[in-house]
Amino acid sequence: MDDLYRDYILEHYRRPHNFGVIDEPTASFEGSNPLCGDRITVQLGITDGVVERVGFTGRGCAISQASASLLTDEIKGKPVADVAALRADDLLDLLGIDISPARLKCAMLSHETLQKALAETDAASATPAPEGSPA
Amino acid sequence: MSLDVARIQADFPILTETRNGNRLVYLDSASSAQKPVSVMAAMDELMTHSYANVHRGVYAIAEEATARFEAARRSVATFIGAGDTAELVFTRNATEAINLVAYSWGRANLHAGDVVVLTEMEHHANIVPWHMLAAEIGIELRWIPIDDEYRLDLSSLGQLLDGAALLAVTAMSNVLGTVNDIPPLVAAARAAGAAVLVDASQAAPHMSIDVQAWGADFVAITAHKMLGPSGIGALWARRELLEAMPPFLGGGEMIRDVRKDGFTTNELPWKFEAGTPAITEAVGWGAAIDYLEALGMDAVHEHEQALTSYALAALADRFGDGLTVYGPRSVDLRGGVISFLFPEIHAHDVSQVLDEEGICVRAGHHCAKPLMKVLQIPATSRASLYVYNNEADVDALVEGLSKAEKFFSI
Numbered sequence: 001m002d003d004l005y006r007d008y009i010l011e012h013y014r015r016p017h018n019f020g021v022i023d024e025p026t027a028s029f030e031g032s033n034p035l036c037g038d039r040i041t042v043q044l045g046i047t048d049g050v051v052e053r054v055g056f057t058g059r060g061c062a063i064s065q066a067s068a069s070l071l072t073d074e075i076k077g078k079p080v081a082d083v084a085a086l087r088a089d090d091l092l093d094l095l096g097i098d099i100s101p102a103r104l105k106c107a108m109l110s111h112e113t114l115q116k117a118l119a120e121t122d123a124a125s126a127t128p129a130p131e132g133s134p135a
Numbered sequence: 136m137s138l139d140v141a142r143i144q145a146d147f148p149i150l151t152e153t154r155n156g157n158r159l160v161y162l163d164s165a166s167s168a169q170k171p172v173s174v175m176a177a178m179d180e181l182m183t184h185s186y187a188n189v190h191r192g193v194y195a196i197a198e199e200a201t202a203r204f205e206a207a208r209r210s211v212a213t214f215i216g217a218g219d220t221a222e223l224v225f226t227r228n229a230t231e232a233i234n235l236v237a238y239s240w241g242r243a244n245l246h247a248g249d250v251v252v253l254t255e256m257e258h259h260a261n262i263v264p265w266h267m268l269a270a271e272i273g274i275e276l277r278w279i280p281i282d283d284e285y286r287l288d289l290s291s292l293g294q295l296l297d298g299a300a301l302l303a304v305t306a307m308s309n310v311l312g313t314v315n316d317i318p319p320l321v322a323a324a325r326a327a328g329a330a331v332l333v334d335a336s337q338a339a340p341h342m343s344i345d346v347q348a349w350g351a352d353f354v355a356i357t358a359h360k361m362l363g364p365s366g367i368g369a370l371w372a373r374r375e376l377l378e379a380m381p382p383f384l385g386g387g388e389m390i391r392d393v394r395k396d397g398f399t400t401n402e403l404p405w406k407f408e409a410g411t412p413a414i415t416e417a418v419g420w421g422a423a424i425d426y427l428e429a430l431g432m433d434a435v436h437e438h439e440q441a442l443t444s445y446a447l448a449a450l451a452d453r454f455g456d457g458l459t460v461y462g463p464r465s466v467d468l469r470g471g472v473i474s475f476l477f478p479e480i481h482a483h484d485v486s487q488v489l490d491e492e493g494i495c496v497r498a499g500h501h502c503a504k505p506l507m508k509v510l511q512i513p514a515t516s517r518a519s520l521y522v523y524n525n526e527a528d529v530d531a532l533v534e535g536l537s538k539a540e541k542f543f544s545i
Binding site for chain 1: 481482483484487498499500504507513514542543
């Protein structure tokens, strides 16, 4: 159990970073985990091709909340192209824990939602959407 | 308690195994039950000595396999109070049984604007087939709500059933544990001119049921929740309905004659059993029913009622209002399915901690998302009890939950 719920995971779960809504988001998407019905919303504030601001809302298990907290930290200040290039494996590396197949959807909820928020941005600017994540 | 649980546990090899050094505590029988040695032995024996396709060969083992397969059908029919094996159609599971009704009876009898009444506590298996029919032919769905005690709220039943063609209702909720009193519902539906389908997947493993006493038209059951194998279930339906219904799947077995210009259907129940059926699984199901009948369904029910009482009291004693239990408080109104949630801890995290202790519970929406929406929660953890569970299992659950509560406390 301590392998999965490491101290830093629990810390991100209890006090998630970037939790909350942001002013005037340029992209926003609500994603859900089909396994348990959890929902999170990821909001992005993109300026000159850079993710300047990011926020997420919604409740979920410790794994999905910690994952959203770590992922939003990771993308803040990064060019959109770099964020779009983030793959499921990159997020698993960020989490740094072994995720069982049963919990993979929990870990990937923030990633899937982020990619969809980005796709929404791309659709708005009429450029091709990034490929979906393998998760 | 009236069951010798230690002796029963010895019949289930998986329950003697350990995980992470812990005894396996299996509390997910509402999802799928474990299998006793006698079920595995019956299936093994058939495949070792008497396996062949059924209703085809004239050689000895084909006749043996056919006899064993049809004997299993008689066992299932007797177990649920069906008088006539022609009314007992083998399917893959209860889901397929309900889909069979929606597809065959529904398409032949329902028209745009016709009303099907469901309840808010239905499993997706008794919702989605009707949604599909609504999309296809435009039937209207109405929902019997639940009340504050997690029972069906029947105060508007007359209005909901007014003009309805079908009432489709579960005999026992797989989330709340609520046991619905079927005969009054059937009487109300009859008075409104509606047919009745009962989803007995969750009820049949845990109490004596009698489809004829219920007076329903269709009853769906499944083997894997009652100690039998997965891959087989059954639809019981009144003969005159089955005779009037068009066939469901087409192929071998379900025909009497096939010509270039058409076909005629086989007699009941084989009219609805296209293709090679789950022969070995049927025999395993028969053995599961033998096992349950040897215990006695009244004793099974009494054991589970007592254990449910014990579990509800133990959870209330330890956690008080800190743990929300979703289901009727009185065991007279419910079975041994217990859904619960710590308001501040996600069901998945609770289940993960319990898993480390060797305790298996289900976490999620339990294939009842409309109910979850009514309850305004995304998910619960669910512990469900069966013949091989005892007070020690409940104690282990309570200890595991205490651990989870401490671990995730903010």
